[in-house]
Amino acid sequence: MRADAVRSRRRILDAAREVFLERGLDAPLDLIVRRAGVGPATLYRRYPDREALVRDLTGDLLTRLESAAETAAAVDDDAFAAVRRFVHAAADLRMGAAILVLLEGLVVDEELVLIRTRAANTVETLIQAAHETGRLRRDVGMGDLVLLSIRLSRPLPGGLDRLDPDGSLLHRHLDLALDGLTAASSDEPAATAGPGVPLTFADLITAAARPTTAG
Amino acid sequence: MRADAVRSRRRILDAAREVFLERGLDAPLDLIVRRAGVGPATLYRRYPDREALVRDLTGDLLTRLESAAETAAAVDDDAFAAVRRFVHAAADLRMGAAILVLLEGLVVDEELVLIRTRAANTVETLIQAAHETGRLRRDVGMGDLVLLSIRLSRPLPGGLDRLDPDGSLLHRHLDLALDGLTAASSDEPAATAGPGVPLTFADLITAAARPTTAG
DNA sequence: CTTAAGCGGAGAGATTTTCTCCGCTTTCAG
DNA sequence: CTGAAAGCGGAGAAAATCTCTCCGCTTAAG
Numbered sequence: 001m002r003a004d005a006v007r008s009r010r011r012i013l014d015a016a017r018e019v020f021l022e023r024g025l026d027a028p029l030d031l032i033v034r035r036a037g038v039g040p041a042t043l044y045r046r047y048p049d050r051e052a053l054v055r056d057l058t059g060d061l062l063t064r065l066e067s068a069a070e071t072a073a074a075v076d077d078d079a080f081a082a083v084r085r086f087v088h089a090a091a092d093l094r095m096g097a098a099i100l101v102l103l104e105g106l107v108v109d110e111e112l113v114l115i116r117t118r119a120a121n122t123v124e125t126l127i128q129a130a131h132e133t134g135r136l137r138r139d140v141g142m143g144d145l146v147l148l149s150i151r152l153s154r155p156l157p158g159g160l161d162r163l164d165p166d167g168s169l170l171h172r173h174l175d176l177a178l179d180g181l182t183a184a185s186s187d188e189p190a191a192t193a194g195p196g197v198p199l200t201f202a203d204l205i206t207a208a209a210r211p212t213t214a215g
Numbered sequence: 216m217r218a219d220a221v222r223s224r225r226r227i228l229d230a231a232r233e234v235f236l237e238r239g240l241d242a243p244l245d246l247i248v249r250r251a252g253v254g255p256a257t258l259y260r261r262y263p264d265r266e267a268l269v270r271d272l273t274g275d276l277l278t279r280l281e282s283a284a285e286t287a288a289a290v291d292d293d294a295f296a297a298v299r300r301f302v303h304a305a306a307d308l309r310m311g312a313a314i315l316v317l318l319e320g321l322v323v324d325e326e327l328v329l330i331r332t333r334a335a336n337t338v339e340t341l342i343q344a345a346h347e348t349g350r351l352r353r354d355v356g357m358g359d360l361v362l363l364s365i366r367l368s369r370p371l372p373g374g375l376d377r378l379d380p381d382g383s384l385l386h387r388h389l390d391l392a393l394d395g396l397t398a399a400s401s402d403e404p405a406a407t408a409g410p411g412v413p414l415t416f417a418d419l420i421t422a423a424a425r426p427t428t429a430g
Numbered sequence: 431c432t433t434a435a436g437c438g439g440a441g442a443g444a445t446t447t448t449c450t451c452c453g454c455t456t457t458c459a460g
Numbered sequence: 461c462t463g464a465a466a467g468c469g470g471a472g473a474a475a476a477t478c479t480c481t482c483c484g485c486t487t488a489a490g
Contacts, residue, residue: 002456002457002458002465002466002467003456003457003458004455004456004457004466004467004468005457005466005467005468008467008468021372022239023238023239024237024238024372025372025373028446028447028448029447029448029449030446030447030448038468038469039468039469039470040448040449040450040469040470041449041450041451041467041468041469041470042467042468042469044448044449044450045467045468084407096372099373099375137391140391143378144388144391147375147378147388148388148392150371150375151366151367151369151371152366154366154369156362156365156366157236157239157240157311158240158314158423159422159423160314160362160365160419160422160423162422162423163358163362163414163418163419163422169414172408172411173359173362173363175395175407175408175409176352176355176359176392176395176396176408177363177391177392177395178395178407178408179394179395179407179408180390180391180392180393180394180395180396181391181395192299192390192393192394193387193390193391193393193394194390196387199378199384203378204375204378207374207375207377207378208373208374208375208377217435217436217487217488217489218487218488218489219435219436219437219486219487219488220435220436220437220488223436223437243477243478243479244478244479244480245477245478245479246478253437253438254437254438254439255438255439255479255480255481256436256437256438256439256480256481256482257436257437257438259479259480259481260436260437
């Protein structure tokens with residue numbers, strides 16, 4: 001693959017992630033083209049249709065996500081610290097794009113499902129370990145963490161993103177929120193949230209699966 | 216005002232809030248019409264242009280928001296509980312719409328600014344009281360709370376909203392996150408987030424103000 | 431029961447979006 | 461350095477979407 005082609009692909013993928021997050025998966029490709037600073041032909045040449053683009057973007061993000069999970073598991077001794085690291089990394093990748101895109105029902109691709117499963121397993125292991133150390137609330141599951149990461153890292157409308165040009169506010173808010181997910185110790189009055197049911201990754205997938213076959 | 220007109224207005228306003236949150240302030244009015252289940256003429260008859268709609272929506276939400284703040288202040292003895300109640304109420308109203316709309320630069324209307332200021336003052340009082348009880352972290356300001364409420368209550372793309380048909384998950388996550396905003400007591404190991412600077416409401420306004428006069 | 435206010439659908443006109451053709455530029459192997 | 465193949469961007473036609481109005485029917489309220 002030629003060097004300039006690689007560059008274009010990266011630009012398009014980055015732009016697509018932002019635009020899809022801001023405007024939804026059916027945003028005009030035109031916007032992506034403009035944000036990427038490439039000509040329309042460059043996009044259409046590589047991706048014959050919208051789905052091809054979505055597929056490539058998903059694969060890209062999932063791969064990076066999985067490697068983030070592995071890094072987190074390898075670097076931190078403490079399981080909760082590893083979870084924390086992973087959530088931050090996921091937010092940096094704007095995992096929301098991967099998830100929403102992945103689950104919009106477009107992807108039946110076996111290879112992607114494989115990557116997804118592998119990433120999910122790695123993270124699940126991390127979370128179980130954190131549960132066992134007692135630092136992570138038992139009623140907080142992977143679904144909760146994923147949702148948290150999606151919500152806090154999603155681009156905001158109305159220029160509010162200017163509040164956080166370098167992402168430091170995002171990470172600060174993530175840290176604060178993560179503190180709310182720690183298990184209450186016996187004498188800690190802070191945790192006022194009642195007990196609940198952990199949200200699993202499978203819950204997310206089920207929810208996002210288009211009700212195509214239903215009815 | 217005739218009863219069916221009142222009903223139409225309510226439908227349109229509710230639909231507009233959702234659509235603006237999902238697609239941004241320049242979403243097609245057509246979508247709003249469709250979601251509201253009314254004819255296009257019904258919208259255009261009441262609102263000659265987009266701005267009129269935005270203005271009415273903003274006023275509606277801000278008024279309700281202010282009354283939520285007052286209720287919270289009146290009902291709860293504990294200041295932190297009042298803040299908590301207010302944040303939940305704000306999320307129910309999808310405050311995000313009010314804020315984004317307010318701040319997208321459209322509103323120069325004196326009346327709206329007045330309502331906004333009144334609402335902000337009420338909330339600010341609540342927050343200061345919560346700071347003084349020592350239960351709310353000093354480095355968490357109104358801007359942080361507003362942002363949190365916006366982020367957690369914003370509609371999600373890709374069918375993920377099906378996870379939470381009745382809003383209970385939203386409130387659960389809010390509670391968890393709010394627990395992260397409590398002040399660390401001397402022997403509490405949970406709060407790992409380092410100290411930071413509180414985000415004020417003014418910060419939000421400044422950030423969102425369109426750089427119209429700039430340049 | 432009258433009457434005026436309000437409603438929704440059809441659709442013309444304007445705008446936006448998709449997608450391709452083609453001449454110019456960049457990469458890279460030899 | 462040079463040639464050839466791969467890649468690029470802009471212009472713009474065709475299709476799709478969006479805006480906004482006219483008008484005959486329905487509903488509310490006195």
